[in-house]
Amino acid sequence: MRQAAITSQSGSWREKLVDYLSLERNVAIASATVFLLGFGEELWKKFLPKYLEALGASTPIIGLFGTAEDFFDAVYQYPGGWIADHLGRRRAFLIFIALASAGYLVYLFSRSWPLLFLALALVMAWQSMASPAVFAVIGDSLPRERRAMGFTLQSILKRIPSVIAPVIGGALIAALGITRGIHTGLLITLVLAVVTVLLVLKLNVTISRPEATNMRGIWRSFHSALKRLLISDIIIRTCEGMTGVLTILYVTNVAGFSVARYGTLIAIQMVTSILVYIPAGKIADRIGRKPFVIATFLSFALFPVAIILASNFALIVLAFVIGGLREIGEPARKAMIVDFAKESVRARSVGLYYLVRSLSITPAAVIGGLLWKIKPEVPFITAGIIGVIGTVVFAVTVEERYAS
Numbered sequence: 001m002r003q004a005a006i007t008s009q010s011g012s013w014r015e016k017l018v019d020y021l022s023l024e025r026n027v028a029i030a031s032a033t034v035f036l037l038g039f040g041e042e043l044w045k046k047f048l049p050k051y052l053e054a055l056g057a058s059t060p061i062i063g064l065f066g067t068a069e070d071f072f073d074a075v076y077q078y079p080g081g082w083i084a085d086h087l088g089r090r091r092a093f094l095i096f097i098a099l100a101s102a103g104y105l106v107y108l109f110s111r112s113w114p115l116l117f118l119a120l121a122l123v124m125a126w127q128s129m130a131s132p133a134v135f136a137v138i139g140d141s142l143p144r145e146r147r148a149m150g151f152t153l154q155s156i157l158k159r160i161p162s163v164i165a166p167v168i169g170g171a172l173i174a175a176l177g178i179t180r181g182i183h184t185g186l187l188i189t190l191v192l193a194v195v196t197v198l199l200v201l202k203l204n205v206t207i208s209r210p211e212a213t214n215m216r217g218i219w220r221s222f223h224s225a226l227k228r229l230l231i232s233d234i235i236i237r238t239c240e241g242m243t244g245v246l247t248i249l250y251v252t253n254v255a256g257f258s259v260a261r262y263g264t265l266i267a268i269q270m271v272t273s274i275l276v277y278i279p280a281g282k283i284a285d286r287i288g289r290k291p292f293v294i295a296t297f298l299s300f301a302l303f304p305v306a307i308i309l310a311s312n313f314a315l316i317v318l319a320f321v322i323g324g325l326r327e328i329g330e331p332a333r334k335a336m337i338v339d340f341a342k343e344s345v346r347a348r349s350v351g352l353y354y355l356v357r358s359l360s361i362t363p364a365a366v367i368g369g370l371l372w373k374i375k376p377e378v379p380f381i382t383a384g385i386i387g388v389i390g391t392v393v394f395a396v397t398v399e400e401r402y403a404s
Helices: 002-020 025-042 045-054 059-087 089-109 114-141 144-176 178-200 215-220 224-243 247-254 259-287 290-309 313-327 330-339 343-360 364-374 378-397
Strands: none
Touching: 025 045, 025 089, 025 114, 025 144, 025 178, 045 059, 045 114, 045 144, 045 178, 045 247, 045 259, 059 089, 059 114, 059 343, 059 364, 089 114, 089 178, 114 144, 114 330, 114 343, 144 178, 144 259, 144 330, 215 343, 224 290, 224 330, 224 343, 224 364, 224 378, 247 259, 247 290, 259 290, 259 313, 259 330, 290 313, 290 330, 290 378, 330 343, 364 378
């Protein structure tokens, strides 16, 4: 009898934890797939600018690579949503994993930098096409008042690899060199892709019959507040995109820190994000999304400026803590997007949102690369100014009643 009571108490704690974290089965599976492939990609992804550099690419070419990443992120979003709505979530995940795995192989066997653009086109199938499907699974499986916590779980499992994997990746590169280190990481990623497929086969999401409508009809279904969120989001992501691929070059080539230390800085950034996710997600579901989205946007504006102001390792650590705080309102922002999406076009709505956002910011990285040639600090200062503008636009245009 005592044993039964203990078992009951244990079950009660387990149920409470599951309820608190919104650990619905399909949400947990979708989040785990993000974790597994994310872990593999983070072993080498942050070091790709150095890989390009090792294969002979110039700084403007590296900036163009970042622009290409934003371009693929844009054009893949809506097709990813279409596939998820029409073929189902599970089949969509399997297609995206297969395409990404082909990209890992191209990265692995490339011996010149132009081939890395082909690899990027394939690898982005997972990062971009799968995104609407992940959003849709959370929207399908959880009620509105629990979605921010659902996205919190997904965000944590997405960021944990960014804490551990870059440190491992940096150590591999330090021990084996940039090329062999990245190749080793790619081999590990291919193994994890196989494990991910086995997990996806357990996904079971029932979706409503997809509404027969075109992209224009999807856009018309957008709430006005969602369109205003999109405008401010575009401005903020322009701020991020302008310096995203240049950050490692500034930290290692200008500030003089090692690649291994850069991996440590990425880990610090991600630990910061993880520590704020759960309390922020829980409070956002209770009091509203807007304050957390404002905090996120403000952190985007401060991060690039903090990097160039850092004169020692302690200050560069502080800069990357600010970079980690960029995620404080991400579950709230993602929940807002899903809240406004019609159930019958949910994945396509998410895909169209990100299509417009990513296509709009496509020039940012190449502009950042050109500004770098004036002086390395210029793109970072410009990004900070743009970030402040985006924060103000969101605070002024998106009313609190639409962000709750």
